Amino acid sequence: MCGMASTNYSKTKQHLQTLTKGKVVCKMGGKAFANNCDVPSDMRTHTGEKPFPCEVCGKVFAHKYHVKKHMRTHTGDKPFLCKMCGKAFARQHNVTVHMRTHTGEKPFSCKVCGKAFACKNNVTVHMRTHTGEKPFSCEVCGKAFAHQNYITRHMRIHTGDKPFSYTNQTCTTVHMQTHTEDKPLSCKLCGKVFACLNNVAVHMRTHTGEKPFSCEVCGKAFAHQNYMTRHMRTHTGEKPFSCEVCGKAFAQQCNVTVHMRTHTGEKPFSCKVCGKAFANQTCATVHMRVHTREKPFSCEVCGKAFARKNHVRKHMQTHTEEKRLSCEVCGKAFARQKHATEHMRRHTEEKPFSCKVCGKAFACQNNVTVHMRTHTGDKPFSCKVCGKAFAHKNYITRHMRTHTGEKPFTCEVCGKAFEQQNNVTVHMRTHTGEKPFTCEVCGKSFAQQNTVTVHMRTHTGEKPRVPTGKNFNAYWERS
The missing domain is CATH 3.30.160.60 (Classic Zinc Finger)
Known part of the structure; x- marks a missing residue:
């Protein structure tokens, strides 16, 4: 009742009498009340009895005043106002919680990581990130969720329900701009146009460099809330999006879309020069460098340039890695097993890779790829001076000397x-x-x-x- 602890029974009994003196005590819970009429109401918390129904929807309650508060969900009555911003609420408790958005007060904290919250319920939900508890499960597919809101949204996948529609003229006008391409709002710095004022505010951060959202784990900052949400999955390992065909999980929905093309064979992005098709835009962009000979990534040690970032990472191993693998025949040293294996084929004359068209054998898979161009006629490397095309990068390097005189x-x-x-x-x-x-x-x-x-x-x-x-x-x- 008051939190007092004692090993002496007589003292505890005397203390209880001082608390309950002149009061009526509940026989089941021991709670004391000033008058007798409050006891039956308290008893319902033990019996589960709910004798007061809502006349509109039929929902039942244990206390009459709960019905009164519930009725505001039907009438829309919000008698409690925030003194700072004027926002209205149906319950006084909600005003108290809302005030913390103005004061910044966060009185509830997580006992595990110390993160603070303005509302106690948020602590309960947050704790599930530590415990892994997912108490809400889908009745259709059985998928479990940590929050009730998530399962509500998930159920729309099964029902096809789309409950949100535009109910006022302002929202309808903004939404219609997605169809008409009307973008009346523009950035004052670069002139880029937007359909919604909120998008302008977010865009401005590209000019100001403002990144108001930061990761609580590593401190990395982001300009948009969505970016931080995606980033957090690198720490939690969460992959909420899965492929419906093979079940493979991904951290982002866009990755599922790209992955699905491995099943459908769809390649919507094609090269404007040679027509080669790709499943995603990134691969098409990287491929274009074959034609433009652009190499935007360079080694910080020796300055060697590369068309792809991962090639720089591999190259860096030639500087940082010790060459522990040596050829038993000629003694040449290598940092990676792959290179040592390929080199040994020069001595053994082993050629495990063959052309499917003519059967010619090669020591390296890359040589097969280059050789196939003799059958397909593909010449992806072109001279910027005269336009002459070549099947191999080395050929165009030699050809360029006819122009430069080198x-x-x-x-x-x-x-x-x-x-x-x-x-x-x-x-x-x-x-x-x-x-x-x-x-x-x-x-x-x-x-x-x-x-x-x-x-x-x-x-x-x-x-x-x-x-x-x-x-x-x-x-x-x-x-």
Whole structure:
């Protein structure tokens, strides 16, 4: 009754008598009342009796004054006003709770994490984030929820109920702008237009840098409440959205939409250059860099640029990771097992990847991808100067030197410069006298493979194809 504790029975009995003196005591709960008429009302809390019904909806109550308060839900009567903002409420208790939005008072706190709340009920709901309790379950599918509101919203998935409609002219006008594309409100700084004033207020944060919503776990700040809600799932691991086909769970609804395309095969985003289709916009954006050669991500250590962020992360391992894996044949060291395995195939000549069209085998899967372009005719790399297209990135790099005149490879003996490394190799034979290519008929040796091909015509009698056009005169000059 008052919270006093004692091990002495006689003292406790005397103390109770001082509390209940001149009062009527409930036989079941021990609660004391000033007059006899209050006892029957209290007894109903024990018996569960509810003798007072609502004349409108039939809901029953244990006390008559509860019916009176309940009737305000039907009449809309709100006799209690907030002295600061004038907002009206049906109950005095609601005014008391509402006042805390003005004073900032939060008298109720979580015993686990210390988070404070303005209303005691919010503490009860919050505690479920710690206990994992989900006392509300769907009668249709059995899915459980921590809050009554969540199950109410969830049930609309099954019933198809859409209870919210626009009841006043202002809301209707704003909603209609989603159909008419009328956007009468604009940002004073950049001129961007919006249909709703609230959207302008949120947009302004992109200019001011204001981020009023912060994560209580890591302190990261956000400009919008929705962003913080999504972020919190990285801490809680919550994945409330699931695929209806395979059951895979996701933290965001948009991820479910993208994932569903793995089942439907839908690819709504296509490349404007080559027409290749993708399931999401991000993949299409990354793919475009194949054509534009844009590399927005660079290594902070060596400055090497990449088209994708995850490629930078992988590359960084070449700087930070110790090269603990070494080749048993040549001793070359690697930081990653994948690279060491691929390298070993150079020695073993293993080629586990083959082309499904012609059967040609390769040591690396990436080489199969590049090779397939010989069958499909796909040439995703184009020259920005002349527009010529190429199947491989290396080819366009070499081709660009025809425009720039760059000759990065030089002979160590005479200093002559070349556009390609293999030209240096061939040129070096003029200094060394090496002739690695021999005629199978007469045994004569040559420095280049194409010279052997020309020489073979002296044995076969084959006549070379005579060129036409601008190469015709040059051909006869050589002849």
